[in-house]
Amino acid sequence: MAAKGLADKVRETQVWKSIFRHGPPDNARNRAAVVAGNVFLHLHPIKLKKSGVQLGYTWCMGGLTFFIFLALTVSGVLLMFYYRPTAEYAFNDIIALREHVPLGIMREIHRWGAHAMVITTWLHMFRVFMTGSYKPPREFNWGVGVILLVLTLLLSFTGYLLPWDQLAIWAITVGANMAKATPFLGHGGPGASLAQIGDFVLVSDKNDVRFQLLAGRFVGEPALLRFYILHCVFIPLVVGTLIAVHFWRVRKDGGISAPL
Amino acid sequence: MRELINWIADPIRSFPIVCVLFYLMMKYYRVVGSKKFLYVALAVIIPTAVWFAADPNFFTILILPDNIPIIILLVLVGYLTWFSLHKAAINDERIEQGLGPVEGTPENREKVWCWPNLVYTELFAIIAATSFLIVWAILFKAPLEEPANPTWAPNPAKAPWYFLGLQEMLVYFDPWMAGVVLPGVVVVGLIAIPYIDTNPKGNGYYTIAERPVAQWGFQFGWLVLWIYLIIVGTFLRGPNWTFYGPFEYWDYHKVVAEYNVNLSEFMWIKWLNTAMPENMFVREILGILLSLAYMIVLPPLTAATKYGKMMIEKVGQMRYYIFVVLLLLMMSLPIKMVLRWLFSLKYIVALPELELNL
Amino acid sequence: MSEARQSLNRREFFSYLTVAWVAFGAACGGMLSLAFRYSYPNVNFEPEMEFIAGTPDMYEEGVDERYKNGMGVWMVKLEGKLFALSNICTHLGCIPNWLPAELKFKCPCHGSGYYMSGINFEGPAPRPLERYAINLTPEGKIKVDKTKVYRWEKGQWDHPNSYLEV
Incomplete structure (x- = not known):
């Protein structure tokens, strides 16, 4: 009983009470308070339909996608302490991350986590389709979800270049050359050869979408830096914003879907 | 036996087989979605998978580090597809009996507290995912090849696995179609789904009988055109992006007699027995007309059919035409594949002068 | 009427508002296009596009x-012509390999x-594949200029700068 007494005493201190404004969540009032009063938990509704908490209905894939995104953010920030995005150092830093750093599995967690996030995103979408959860009033949120799916793939794609090995550079070369083939906007795409005024070429390899992506005509050091910024800062910020919209709309559109 | 499987696995044969399997699965989903079927399927699949993995050539491909996520994906997609068919089969039977879907029973409509019902589920899911990720990270090293060398491309040079479906499309289409237009159509099409599909039924529960068009269309795109092509791109494409059966050794000097012919060459040289005309638009006139007919003439034609009229009545003209155009764009991939296999057709429209090849 | 008492009537108010919105839109658009630019x-630091490729007698068929x-x-020296062939695959920019046994370039x-x-x-x-401009310098050396490309499908391989007679 001593332990119980101690826990009660801690609960009665001013410090504890200043952090947790309610008693233990064992009655209706406190269960509502713990969810509504906590900045992280208040993403959830206080009560929800039983079908919405069943794994057989939700597969938990959306939640896992968000969790893996957080895990990737943390492991990614840790990787940034040791990684320099230059052609000279990048590859060696990747090796150092395995050989010279304690817990040399941080890159593995980040890489496999990225794959896992792609998988959970796809399966989340699959589930949402199978239960018809894109139907009104959730049409807009389905669209936000599709954009998040594209951004997830882009995050993974931009991260693919960073190890600066053969796998990376050729996958990105192939990918970037598809940008070259964009109609009218890439110099190798349909219509680009028509955009010419006399001898002056409007769309060339120096001003098309591929050049914007790579900051050059082929995958080199400027591309590495550009992909690094896109991967670590730009796309995560956009994704974070859209995740907020996505979650907000899940709540505003009536929570996890259920038969009308 | 292995020879036979190598022979069957070639997309020329395996793609129709997959389509037939897909048709059977969707048509008889109540049989496929039964527990008995799952046990029988597992009893067949597990020994087959072990037998496949026992082959040294296939095993070499299987354990490439970047292929592990695909195996996980395949297991999950397989199971979850069965699972959703299972749930849909149960619901559809209940709906037929007038009971309504399982998710709509009073017991399931009852509201429960978020704490502890949901937060603890989430906590367990997080713990499970974390431990899974850590074990995976310890067991398998992340792939790392030689340092980047811009003057020498590895053979085969593959995109990340989730883009292998797109890379497989590159065999049949030019980059501007396979890499830009069709992925763009996929994204736009996905976003458009809720605005095209006005069927009020099937909102919030598993069902197939109540929304057949949506189910057949989406599942075909997802399972056959996306997942199947990823499997082909991962396991069946070797050096020089030529086809290799699952048990075939990746011989870098495998010679494949492949000579593809443009539609314009068919028309002028084979059928009309004349030289190719100088003017490029005259040269490609047949392909241009066919493509335009496919995209512009076909939608109104389908609208005049009995089925088209029925759908227009339900969803309206605008939605119907958007739906048909998206569907035609999606079907352009299998159509081009079949044309390639049957006639070695390279391009329907070949205008390399304008970089416009279809 | 109540509008009459205001110094701006309704129509004037809306036209000012329109001007303001257009200006606001233009300013936002301008800033976005600057960010795009x-x-x-x-300047970029990519390798030289011109180089000296020895003398014509260095090359065998x-x-x-x-x-x-x-x-x-x-x-490539072929049928009395020497030309500089780009090693970038016209499909997606990979580097093909020269397979001497099969006498072909094959892209991986x-x-x-x-x-x-x-x-x-x-x-x-x-x-x-594209061919690059190739010339003889006054000293008899071969100069390859990769900024100029000659494409077969445009009928440019007959251009005198696209090959050397050897």
């Missing part, structure tokens, strides 16, 4: 690979194949 640097890795060019990415002349004959490549 920011992504195209004025066939494909010479010595400038492939450094400069991305195959020097998607399997495009080219004859020694650079003409494509198999795989997804939409058009032949």
Whole structure:
């Protein structure tokens, strides 16, 4: 009983009470308070339909996608302490991350986590389709979800270049050359050869979408830096914003879907 | 036996087989979605998978580090597809009996507290995912090849696995179609789904009988055109992006007699027995007309059919035409594949002068 | 009427508002386009586009690979012509390999194949490899200029700068 007494005493201190404004969540009032009063938990509704908490209905894939995104953010920030995005150092830093750093599995967690996030995103979408959860009033949120799916793939794609090995550079070369083939906007795409005024070429390899992506005509050091910024800062910020919209709309559109 | 499987696995044969399997699965989903079927399927699949993995050539491909996520994906997609068919089969039977879907029973409509019902589920899911990720990270090293060398491309040079479906499309289409237009159509099409599909039924529960068009269309795109092509791109494409059966050794000097012919060459040289005309638009006139007919003439034609009229009545003209155009764009991939296999057709429209090849 | 007492009547108010919105929109658009232009640097440090490729007597009939890795060019001597063939696959920009046994260039990415002349004959490549401008300097050395490309499908391989008579 001593332990119980101690826990009660801690609960009665001013410090504890200043952090947790309610008693233990064992009655209706406190269960509502713990969810509504906590900045992280208040993403959830206080009560929800039983079908919405069943794994057989939700597969938990959306939640896992968000969790893996957080895990990737943390492991990614840790990787940034040791990684320099230059052609000279990048590859060696990747090796150092395995050989010279304690817990040399941080890159593995980040890489496999990225794959896992792609998988959970796809399966989340699959589930949402199978239960018809894109139907009104959730049409807009389905669209936000599709954009998040594209951004997830882009995050993974931009991260693919960073190890600066053969796998990376050729996958990105192939990918970037598809940008070259964009109609009218890439110099190798349909219509680009028509955009010419006399001898002056409007769309060339120096001003098309591929050049914007790579900051050059082929995958080199400027591309590495550009992909690094896109991967670590730009796309995560956009994704974070859209995740907020996505979650907000899940709540505003009536929570996890259920038969009308 | 292995020879036979190598022979069957070639997309020329395996793609129709997959389509037939897909048709059977969707048509008889109540049989496929039964527990008995799952046990029988597992009893067949597990020994087959072990037998496949026992082959040294296939095993070499299987354990490439970047292929592990695909195996996980395949297991999950397989199971979850069965699972959703299972749930849909149960619901559809209940709906037929007038009971309504399982998710709509009073017991399931009852509201429960978020704490502890949901937060603890989430906590367990997080713990499970974390431990899974850590074990995976310890067991398998992340792939790392030689340092980047811009003057020498590895053979085969593959995109990340989730883009292998797109890379497989590159065999049949030019980059501007396979890499830009069709992925763009996929994204736009996905976003458009809720605005095209006005069927009020099937909102919030598993069902197939109540929304057949949506189910057949989406599942075909997802399972056959996306997942199947990823499997082909991962396991069946070797050096020089030529086809290799699952048990075939990746011989870098495998010679494949492949000579593809443009539609314009068919028309002028084979059928009309004349030289190719100088003017490029005259040269490609047949392909241009066919493509335009496919995209512009076909939608109104389908609208005049009995089925088209029925759908227009339900969803309206605008939605119907958007739906048909998206569907035609999606079907352009299998159509081009079949044309390639049957006639070695390279391009329907070949205008390399304008970089416009279809 | 109540509008009459205001110094701005309704119509005037809306026209000012329109001007303000258009100005606001234009300013936002201008800033966005500047941010877009920011992504195209004025200077970049990519390798030289011109190089000296020895003398004509260095080359034997066939494909010479010595400038492939450094400069991305195959020097090909074929039927009395010497030309500089780009080593960038016209499909998606991978680097094909020269297979001397099969007398063809084969791209590892998607399997495009080219004859020694650079003409494509198999795989997804939409058009032949490009040739670069090639000239003799006054000292008798070969100068290859990669800024000028000659494309077969445009009928440019007859251009006098696209090959050397040897």
